Amino acid sequence: MRRTSLHDCPAPAKLNLFLHVNGRRADGYHLLQTVFQMVDHGDLLHFDLRADERIVRTTDVPGVPEQGDLIVRALLLLQAAYARRHGHPPQGIDVAIDKRLPMGGGLGGGSSDAATALMAANALWEAGFSREELMALALPLGADIPFFIFGQTAFAEGVGEALLPVEAPDCWYVVIEPGVAVPTAAIFCSEHLTRDTKPVRITDFSRHTMNRTDSTGFGKNDLQAVAVSLFPPVAQAIDWLSAHGDARMTGSGACVFCAFSSEAEADTVLQQVPGIWRAWKAKALMHHPLNTVLQVSAVIE
Template identity: 75%
Template sequence: MNTRSLHDCPAPAKLNLFLHVVGRRADGYHLLQSVFQLIDRGDTLHFDLRDDGRIVRTNDVPGVPEESDLIVRALRRLADAFQQRHGRAVPGIDVAIHKILPMGGGLGGGSSDAATALMAANHLWQGGFGDEELMAIGLPLGADIPFFIFGRTAFVEGVGEAMQPIEGPDCWYVVIEPGVSVPTPAIFTAEDLTRDTKPVRIADFPAAHQLSAYGKNDLQAVASRLFPPVAQAIEWLGQYGAARMTGSGACVFCALPGEAEADQVLGQVPAHWKAWKARSLRQHPLKSLLQNNEL
């Protein structure tokens, strides 16, 4: 194993199988309940150690300046924590990203990229930080980052920081990108967002294979009103199953029992939408690759 580089590191997307807003804290943060499911489609990151202590993103990402990139910001926080723990600076790192997940799609792409960067850099720098420590480093940058470090299907509560592992469905998903980017603040500040869904317990959940049709996404009605293409995609995909939006939008998904059924639906998707299929994942693929020294 080359200890100076980690290439082809996966940063998988997630789907919110349901997303309930059950309250609001005094500081304005919304209290959520959701099941997060990893899928086998995502961005790919490449890391190479430097010798000058710098953290450098080596390629452009349209619409994301390097200074505001969650990857760079997360690595700087990890570098600070490394300095405090080990009393010396990190060697630095180059990061290249092949991005395929859409921004504003509700798939957690930016958070997943940051989580992959934290796990990979911790390995290359020999930082010695455990998952809980990496989660704490990432949380101030994005509520979804801890989930990707947690790395398996989870029932998520609070503002996204409280997670319990659960058994998720083994299925394929068809995902439609409606062609709009939904800014999360626009959804959470909408006056017509309902914030009083009755809390649920894991004991209330149906069998794993039925989870994709459980509950609802409380953000969906607002996003559909503000961004009509989201509503159109939900209506169209609803012909084939329980179609819903993921996260705060804009992507829309539907669970299918197998790849053949997913291919059949994909063949019918109107040409003005980008659509793809993905399989559910039980575990974050990077975690097993690092554990088994397979990169």
């Protein structure tokens, strides 16, 4: 029997275990290298098919108008692709969001929401698009979205779209939200951003993390120096968390994380985080949890 709804669909956060800027293309896009790591903390999305063809976000998201929301834009793209393939548009969808991830946090919240929406709608509509097709469809909306559809820990290059699966330690993280939203454009446009980090190989990362119980110590985040100079709360969070390990910023900020080999270690640090910040712990995810809900293979060859 065909499903008409999918509720409690996870949209997990991601961490950049390192983030190097290797150069800049003629079109202004930066050449990056990173390892994307999903964690078991994020938003929850709920989808219900409609009787008409409209895509409707039923939850208000402060600061994000409905038609500018990546979720809505992604679903409209998939709806149009479905119509081209099948000769008619699919049913519309109501989308509700339990929002937990902060905007401007470097956790990929909006991108993760959009990826979850594409995977869920593909299933509800029985659209038949492959994972690779969904990734290609999503790329123009943002380079992080294909990673979440890829659905596993990944070594990424280019503008973030060239993905290879990679193993990373099965560890725990403490994440601090410094309470500021960092606009990505402000970081990448800064004249102080270094853009000449020497490229690394996926084997360099794999050798470093082999036999480790956490993900610390490899590379750096090239965007961090710019973010801490522009946003002092980010610097303060890094300084505090650095007393407990290799603390660094994720993405273009603002959130800061540190890896721990056990949940007990993460709990000990979490209990000490000053009350001026929101903080939480999360476990590394090897695969996207929505794959289990949708009974989709979690491996891309």
